[in-house]
Amino acid sequence: MAFRAPVADHRFVLDHIVGFAQVAATDRFADATVEMVDAILTSAARLADEVLAPVNRSGDKTPARLENGIVRTSPGFAEAYRAIAEGGWVSVAATSEYGGMGLPMTLATVVNEMMSGACIALQLNPLLTQGQIEALEHHASDELKALYLPKLISGEWSGTMNLTEPQAGSDVGALRSTAVENEDGTFAVTGQKIFITWGDSDVTSNVCHLVLARLPDGGPGTKGISLFLVPKFIPDAQGNPGRRNALQVVSLEHKLGIHGSPTCVMQYDGATGWLVGARHKGMAAMFTMMNNARLAVGAQGVGVGEAALQHALTYAEARVQGPTPTGEAGIIGHADVRRMLAATRADLFSARAIALSCAVALDMAKATGAPEWHARAALLTPIAKAFGTDAGIAAAEAGIQVHGGMGFIEESGAAQYLRDVRITAIYEGTNGIQAMDLVGRKLSDGGEAAFRLIQEVQDHAEGARARLPDLAGDVWAAAESLREATEWLLTRAPNDRFAGAVPYLRAFARVLGSDAHLRAALADDARLPLARIAIRRLLPEHQGLLAEVREGAEGLYAVTAADLAA
Incomplete structure (x- = not known):
């Protein structure tokens, strides 16, 4: 499917709506010059348009599959992921201490939106890794940081988060997964997790899971939960993937959309893990990852909505159905079609501005430490997530309506956008x-x-x-x-x-x-x-x-x- 990242719109929002200049003016983000921003936007758009968008349809038509305990990804995904990793796009906002770009979250949000519009099923992989990087930066020991962050930041390894269980969805405190300390200071983690996005794949050499589980002395509810880093392969003395850990993919979920993204049921049977953060404080550490993910999911909604609108606009300009008041040949000349397209464009602009306002607040909070910026970022996060995803779903639905009967036909491509974006209003907190x-x-x-x-x-x-x-x-x-x-x-x-x-x-x-x-x-x-x-x-x-x-x-x-x- 053809897709063009909306570079000009992003530049306009950064320059005239959300005040990105104040972020670049801080000592923390002094490297985010006009030239740097232009280079990031241009290069990310090229990646989205030329590398990710071409594999979007293959991910839908040829889903990830589980073969002999190994997840095989959709055609072209491995090569496209390699382009993401080699370009440094996993780590736009990650600390430069371990190889990241160290750029503002605002720019990472722009990049994530572009990649989501091109292929959300693949973009979910680096999104989860970015969240894990953030959690480890804030809560992991120096030893874990030194071992895992360079691999995650380079994209050589990928990351996931494991919260949900069959009986514990939004009520995370009802989880049953357990962890018992081993003599060497590691922990044996046991339990089953569901809905684990990119829980396994063949595009990276190791998959690192952040798993919520309860220690024997952990109290009931969320206050007694701890967080553990559980890799698919336990690193050897040289930091390379070593022996296989005691975990496995039980099955892949059969989903409405995002077929190219393997959503796994994970089983841990005394798997070796390392504590991240303090005992019984796992939710605080996990929320570091989840809050970033909520903003990123809002941007996903905007990205897929943008792709759906572009698809619908192309059709509306080409499809001829009777004379129009404007004299335009295509159905875009009809008032109701113009109404749908205009309302969609207006809402996507609003959602994009809200998401980037939230990202600016996060950057200013990090750069200045001012409580007012922290409070603004916290306030805008749920709005950015919910409105961004609602706008994306509405855009995809309107796109089908603009196509008329052809929108209900899979070959037109319009339906995929709605099937793919629908999950965004559900995951990372409905x-x-x-x-x-x-x-x-x-x-x-x-x-x-x-x-x-x-x-x-x-x-x-x-x-x-x-x-x-x-x-x-x-x-x-x-x-x-x-x-x-x-x-x-x-x-x-x-x-x-x-x-x-x-x-x-x-x-x-x-x-x-x-x-x-x-x-x-x-x-x-x-x-x-x-x-x-x-x-x-x-x-x-x-x-x-x-x-x-x-x-x-x-x-x-x-x-x-x-x-x-x-």
């Missing part, structure tokens, strides 16, 4: 859980971080009234409604908050996205038509969403199981 996190933990500061962000939107809208009074007024008013809804939520019991969490998150995203479009229109007059789509057609949705927020939980529980079954 979007409902992201929303609950937003109205729960992320408002536990009394709403300080949220109110600060809302005020910035209003201040910017106030300053824009002279040039774009109608659009600026709409954005200001929507932000004020969001402020009032936030104040209301802070007075409510937890379950009332949770009942309105999803519409609240979406309303928040609508306001942030409209602010991004307003900034875009002020920076470039050519962006004004799309800004009008976002602010006049899409932003009004926030009113209904915030009305739902205020309904609380009572009405939901008035509906009984019998009512639902009727």
